[in-house]
Amino acid sequence: MFSKEESKKLRQDFWIAFGKSYPRKWILYNTKVKGLLFKFDFDVKRARVSMDVDTNNLEKRISLWEKLVSLKSIFIDDFWPEAIFDDSFYLENGKEISRIYLELHNVSIHDKNTWQETMQFLYLNMILLEDFFFEYKEIIDA
Numbered sequence: 001m002f003s004k005e006e007s008k009k010l011r012q013d014f015w016i017a018f019g020k021s022y023p024r025k026w027i028l029y030n031t032k033v034k035g036l037l038f039k040f041d042f043d044v045k046r047a048r049v050s051m052d053v054d055t056n057n058l059e060k061r062i063s064l065w066e067k068l069v070s071l072k073s074i075f076i077d078d079f080w081p082e083a084i085f086d087d088s089f090y091l092e093n094g095k096e097i098s099r100i101y102l103e104l105h106n107v108s109i110h111d112k113n114t115w116q117e118t119m120q121f122l123y124l125n126m127i128l129l130e131d132f133f134f135e136y137k138e139i140i141d142a
Contacts, residue, residue, distance in 0.1 A: 007109075011109055017119070026038070033064070035054055035064055038129055039052055043109055045105070046103045048101050048102065049101065050101035051101070051129055052097050053098040061097075067140050068098075069087075070139075071139065074136070078132075079131065080100075080125065083101070102121075102125050
């Protein structure tokens with residue numbers, strides 16, 4: 001078991017190592033599409049790359065989600081065959097969003113032996129997500 005401070009240090013060390021190993025300016029929160037953002041997550045159980053539809057405007061969320069779902073077959077065929085589309089995903093704080101994501105299981109931010117595998121997973125899948133976004137941005141943002 002790790003103390004809060006040890007866990008925090010491991011998280012910092014991982015993200016610093018990831019940034020040094022895979023230097024790149026990621027889109028993440030800067031999609032320029034209101035309510036659409038990309039995320040990296042890595043905890044003690046899994047790593048995740050996601051595209052989140054996160055807006056307090058329910059009509060906007062539904063509209064944006066419907067556009068993404070209309071591209072689902074292309075997304076799965078050409079980018080993320082294992083993608084999970086979840087129109088009602090609950091964040092830890094209880095907020096409901098819509099999310100498209102991939103997860104890598106059996107990895108832990110507390111286990112440095114899983115870091116390289118996780119870094120490759122995060123990097124490769126975020127690149128594919130960004131490629132999809134750039135190719136279909138006009139449809140998504142219409």
